[in-house]
Structures are given as structure tokens and as C-alpha cells.
Amino acid sequence: MSKPAPEPDIPIPEDVKKDKGLWEKTRKSLIERLNNWEDQKTWNEFYQTYWRLIFSVGTKAGLTREEAFDVVQETIIAIARQVQKGQYDPRAGSFKAWLLQMTRWRILDVFRARKRQPSLADQGNADTEDTSGQVIDRLSQDKDNLLENIWDREWRDNITAAALERVKAKVSPRQFQIFDCYVMKGWGVKKTSEALGINAAQVYLAKHRVGALVKKEVQGLENTML
Known part of the structure; x- marks a missing residue:
């Protein structure tokens, strides 16, 4: 049995060093879940390119930093599974729109989980439940530009930063x-x-x-x- 390829040595971005534990945990968990897939290097590169975009949109949509890191992992896993099954068709629409939709669903999953299982501090707090419900309603409506506006602002910055990192190398x-x-x-x-x-x-x-x-x-x- 061939040994898995060693993980690449990737420096932790300066702006997430305070979340070093979460960042490393997310990346390692993602790599482990993709371990049996042939092109792990590609998915690691995908993570490096888009994690910041997904994370930033998640926090701006109202998630905690830990929840946003979870959304990063779940979004990339969901995308990888669709690609593996041949369900991603670039002719059906732009990659930007597809990635937004995949991210939206994962963010909604977190808010739904919050509503089903409120934290001990929030139990019995009707305002917290109402707020989660309102966010779910807004994010679920394609005609609502809440997430699209956040996404558009973050997309260009993320793409430019990723391009600069690639060119730098x-x-x-x-x-x-x-x-x-x-x-x-x-x-x-x-x-x-x-x-x-x-x-x-x-x-x-x-x-x-x-x-x-x-x-x-x-x-x-x-x-x-x-």
C-alpha cells in the first residue's frame, strides 16, 4: 500500500494567526476527509484559494469565527463530492455563482442548527430564536441580495489576493x-x-x-x- 503524500508546509496567514488552532484544525480535518481522493493536492490548493472568501462571508452573515471555519470545510467537501460525482457543469453558470450557492446552503445549515439546538446561554431567549429565523428566511430567498452583496464585495478582494500569491511564487x-x-x-x-x-x-x-x-x-x- 502506497503511503499518502506528505502535507505541504503552508504558512499560516498573518490575519488569522489569532485563530491558528481553528485554521489548522480545519485544514487538517479537510485533508483527512479528502485522503482517499486522488487529487488531494488540487483540493489543498482550492482551500488556499477560497477559504478566506468563504470564511469572511460567513462571519459577515452572522456566524461566529468557529462556525465560519466549519462552513469553509463543509463547503469545500460538498464541492469536492459534486465534482467527484460529475455533478459540476461549468456550462450551467459561472463558478462564482455556484460557489456562492454552495456557501449559502452551508451557512443556512448552521443557522438551522442554531434554531434547533440553541446554546445554554440562549435557551429560552425568544429574541435569539426569532433572529435566527429571520436570517434563515432572508438567506433562503434568492431575490434577497443580502448575501449576494456581501459576496460581491469579498469576491474581488479574495480573487486579487489569491492571484497575487500565485504570481509571487x-x-x-x-x-x-x-x-x-x-x-x-x-x-x-x-x-x-x-x-x-x-x-x-x-x-x-x-x-x-x-x-x-x-x-x-x-x-x-x-x-x-x-
């Missing part, structure tokens, strides 16, 4: 540093040149090369799963 550290200073930080040509000890031509070259790669990655992520 493809270009030299020096080129990405120039691009980061000039484009991301908005330093301008003169400040970037002086700070990094380069000329204006090198600044423009890095902007063009790295910028083109970022644009290509963004377009790819907007239209396909990976």
Missing part, C-alpha cells in the same frame, strides 16, 4: 518587490527607484511583467475552480 522576489512598492503601495517611480537602487526602466518593466501575470491569474480564477 512564479516571479523573482526582486520583481515582486518592485511591483509591490510601485503598484500596491503606490510609492511612485522616483521613490521606488531610490529605495530599491534601480532605474525607472526596471520599475516599469516589473510593473508590466508582474501586472500581466496578475491579470491573467485573476481572469482564470474568475472563470474556473483552479
Whole structure:
């Protein structure tokens, strides 16, 4: 029997270090649940690309951080199962809309569970039950733009961040540093040149090369799963 491939060494994002335990628990549990599937590497990459989007939308929809991490895992597992069964058809609609729908269902599952099993602190609190019911009603209605508005705001930021991470791994550290200073930080040509000890031509070259790669990655992520 062949041994499973070792887990890739993935650094914990700075903005979730305070939730290090939850982040690691979610990723490890997800990998274990996907352990018998052939393309585990692809699903790990999928997690790295979209976990932040699903997590952020979940918290903004009213979930706790722990609940949002659970939604990340359950959403990705549900997507993986549909893909494995051949139920995902990119011709039926955009990946963005499909991922939103899958995320919506998992968020609704959490609110329904809350309503069925309120915490000890909330038991007997009619306001808590009413609030959960109202959220379920709103999120269940496709015509309600509550979740769509949150999703649209988070989608672009997430896709851009994911594209930048991919490009960062493809270009030299020096080129990405120039691009980061000039484009991301908005330093301008003169400040970037002086700070990094380069000329204006090198600044423009890095902007063009790295910028083109970022644009290509963004377009790819907007239209396909990976």
C-alpha cells in the first residue's frame, strides 16, 4: 500500500494567526476527509484559494469565527463530492455563482442548527430564536441580495489576493518587490527607484511583467475552480 503524500508546509496567514488552532484544525480535518481522493493536492490548493472568501462571508452573515471555519470545510467537501460525482457543469453558470450557492446552503445549515439546538446561554431567549429565523428566511430567498452583496464585495478582494500569491511564487522576489512598492503601495517611480537602487526602466518593466501575470491569474480564477 502506497503511503499518502506528505502535507505541504503552508504558512499560516498573518490575519488569522489569532485563530491558528481553528485554521489548522480545519485544514487538517479537510485533508483527512479528502485522503482517499486522488487529487488531494488540487483540493489543498482550492482551500488556499477560497477559504478566506468563504470564511469572511460567513462571519459577515452572522456566524461566529468557529462556525465560519466549519462552513469553509463543509463547503469545500460538498464541492469536492459534486465534482467527484460529475455533478459540476461549468456550462450551467459561472463558478462564482455556484460557489456562492454552495456557501449559502452551508451557512443556512448552521443557522438551522442554531434554531434547533440553541446554546445554554440562549435557551429560552425568544429574541435569539426569532433572529435566527429571520436570517434563515432572508438567506433562503434568492431575490434577497443580502448575501449576494456581501459576496460581491469579498469576491474581488479574495480573487486579487489569491492571484497575487500565485504570481509571487512564479516571479523573482526582486520583481515582486518592485511591483509591490510601485503598484500596491503606490510609492511612485522616483521613490521606488531610490529605495530599491534601480532605474525607472526596471520599475516599469516589473510593473508590466508582474501586472500581466496578475491579470491573467485573476481572469482564470474568475472563470474556473483552479
